[in-house]
Amino acid sequence: MRQEISLRARIAVAAALLFGMAGFGQAEPAHGIAMYGAPALPPDFVSLPYVNPDAPRGGRIVLGETGGFDSLNPFILKGNAPWALRSLGYETLMGRSWDEPFTLYGLLAESVQTGPDRDWVEFTLREGARFSDGSPVTVEDVLWSFRVLGEQGHPRYLGAWEKVATAEATGPRSVRFTFTTADRELPLILGLRPVLQKAQWEGRDFAQSGLEAPIGSGPYVIAGFEPGxxxxxxxxPDWWGRDLALNRGQHNLDEIRIEFYADAGVLFEAFRGGAIDIYRESSAARWQSAYDFPAIATGRIVKAEIPHARPTGISGLVMNGRRPVFADWRVRDAMLHAFDFEFINGVLTGGTQPRIASYFSNSELGMGPGPAEGRVRELLAPFADELLPGALDGYALPVSDGRPSNRRNLRIAFARLEEAGWRVGDDGVLRDGAGRPFTFEILLRQGAAESQKIVDIFAEGLKRLGIAVRISTVDSAQYTERTDAYDFDMAFYTVGLSLSPGNEQRLYWGSEGVTRPGTRNWMGMASPAAEAMIEALLTSDSHEDFVAATRALDRVLTTGRHVIPIWYAPSSLIAHRATLRYPQTIPIYGDWIGFLPDIWWSERE
Known part of the structure; x- marks a missing residue:
């Protein structure tokens, strides 16, 4: 069954991106806040538009994941915590609507207020907000949470905290943050910070990984676990927020169990055998050929395709530019030519999946074909001397004839390598001017079967260039530890991007990430042009300038040749137990954060 994103949602995307639809200031307390314009829902809304407000409550769902975990604290750099804890066990001052590019509505906070230039924000807490142990959520908890996350938490929290000049209580239930500079997005970023219980951590080290979970106020609590x-x-049952309009139709299941498996093959067999209830399929070819088992025939398992309207983001093999072997863009360009996408896509997906063309492709924010023009070119022009070929004149990823030999592109790859000072010796080994062989490691997460197949084919192609590849597969904890510390040559990399890129772009591509651990700048890029484009999109005062700045950033990122992109799915492919249901109105972000299992429910057999 395939659902379509509603006309209402398509209109909401365009309307919310129009800066001029409402004033930028928010002088009075309000029920919600949008990055640009006004929230789509009125103060008296009864539920989000993409939920079933009358969904029955009860039942359980069993999910499957590859890998494991060794921590229950998802807010620090150390350890590897299950993804579900962060979104289901904890709450933020504001909650997101996934049917708008970037709009928040009151959750722990009943209202939000900002200055005309958004150089401060004030939140007023709901009087009845409670932690899972029954204690009230206080202004003191908010102030402590934001400080400890900014100073001891994961690096993703640091950038925003550094922009906070003062944080103070302005009343028994109100708290104000004043910024070092006006920032349109910062009130929303702080609205999405988790609020934890201060009393739990008195005299203890919050940054130390462990198996005691922070106390939250969210709909779910941990009822049992076994690491890995x-x-x-x-x-x-005593969740304070169950009757809020924002939560109506959400968090309907009594139990959510996540089983961890060694690899994707075992996980799929567990799904076929009925041990887990849902399976996200990443291969369009397997979607057509591998779902002929009895549970499908009897209707116990059904297939669903969930469309979306978000950018592709980037997914593929990232090259760590901190390593000398990948510091030269010509070497990275050679890797892109050596990667025979058309052949690999044909083998693994039947050629059905479209390739990621750029970081923001599949949306109006993408760079587009041909030379940079108009405002995009104006933004990039001051950096013409540092931009790589294609940024101004046009760039497209290499295309092969789909044959395993990939001769034409391998010839181009070899030419790039020669330009960078590499030569093939009499022994057939590619070496630099000092005689050192071209060899590197590709780091993979244990259980990533599809990634393993991609890399195996890629490594065979590199042999024809005289390059020796070591493929290392490590468990989830080691993978997280090594990638957080940038201890790899090449690794499989995925970054999801939204319809409203903002300050998080600095965490992804900012030069501080070259040395600061735990950012998404795995490639180690330090680009003044990229940072200028991020600043431009953050300070844009028109829809046209915002789109132009993002398109310009997309050109810098894509022509940097840091990642060998693979394919993306225009729709998510989900097979699930028939008694598990989801609404027919799909949010613009589709199968994304806040979709599964948040708005699903269970019906009796």
Whole structure:
């Protein structure tokens, strides 16, 4: 069954991106806040537009994941915590609507207020907000949470905290943050910071990884776990927020159990055998050929395609430019030519999946074909001397004839390598001017079967260039530890991007990430042009300038040749137990954060 994103949602995307539809200031307390314009929902809305407000409550769902975990604290750099904890166990001052590019509505906070230039923000807490142990959520908890996350938490929290000049209580239930500079996005970023219980951490080291979870106020609490094997979440029967309009139709399941498996093959067999209830399929070819088992025939398992309207983001093999072997863009360009996408796509997906053309492709924010023009060219022009070929004149990824030999592109790859000072010796080994062989490691996460197949084919192609590749597969904890420390040559990399890129772009591509651990700048890029484009999109005062700045950033990123992109899915492919249901109205972000299992429910057999 395939659903379509509604006309209402398509209109919402365009309308919310129009800067002029409402004033930028928000002088009075309000029920919500949008990055640009006004929230789509009125103060008296009864539920989000993409939920079933009358969904029955009860039942359980069993999910499957590859890898494991060794921590229950998802807010620090150390350890590897299950993804579900962060979104299901904890709450923020504001909650997101995934049917708008970037709009928040009151959750722990009943209202939000900002200055005309958004150089400060004030939140007023709901009087009845409670942690899972029944204690009230206080202004003191908010102030402590924001400080400890900014100073001791994961690096993703640091950038925003550094922009906070003062944080103070302005009343028994109100708290104000004043910024070092006006920032349109910062009130929303702080609205999405998790609020934890201060009393739990008195005299303890918050940054130390462990198996005691922080106390939150969210709908679920941990009911059981075994590191690396399973995590059981149970809906809190005393959850304070169950009757809020923002939560209506959400968090309907009594239990969410996550089983961890060694690899994707075992996980799929567990799904076929009925041990887990849902399977996200990443291969369009397998979607057509591998779902002929009895549970499908009897209707116990059904297939669904969930469309979306978000950018592709980037997914593929990232080259660590901190390593000398990948510091030269010509070497990275050679890797892109040596990667025979058309052949690999044909083998693994039947050639059905479209390739990621750029970081923001599949949206109006993408760079587009041909030379940079108009405002995009104006933004890039001051950096013409540092931009790589294609940024101004036009760039497209290499295309092969789909044959495993990939001769034409390998010849181009070899020419690039020669330009960078590499030569093939009499022994057939590619060496630099000092005689050192071209060899590197590709780091993979244990259980990533599709990534392994991609890399195996890629490595065979590199042999024809005289390059020796070591493929290392490590467990989830080691993979996280090594990638957080940028201890790899090449690794599989995925970054999801939204319809409203903002300050997080600095965490992804900012030069501080070259040395600061835990950012998404795995490639180690330090680009003044990229940072200028990020600043331009953050300070844009028109829709046209915002789009132009993002398109210009997309050109800098794509022509940097840091990642060998693979394919993306225009729709998510999900097979699930028939008694598990989801609404027919799909949010613009589709199968994304806040979709599964948040708005699903279970019906009786």
């Amino acid at each position: 094997r399973f995590l059981l979440l149970r809906r809190n």
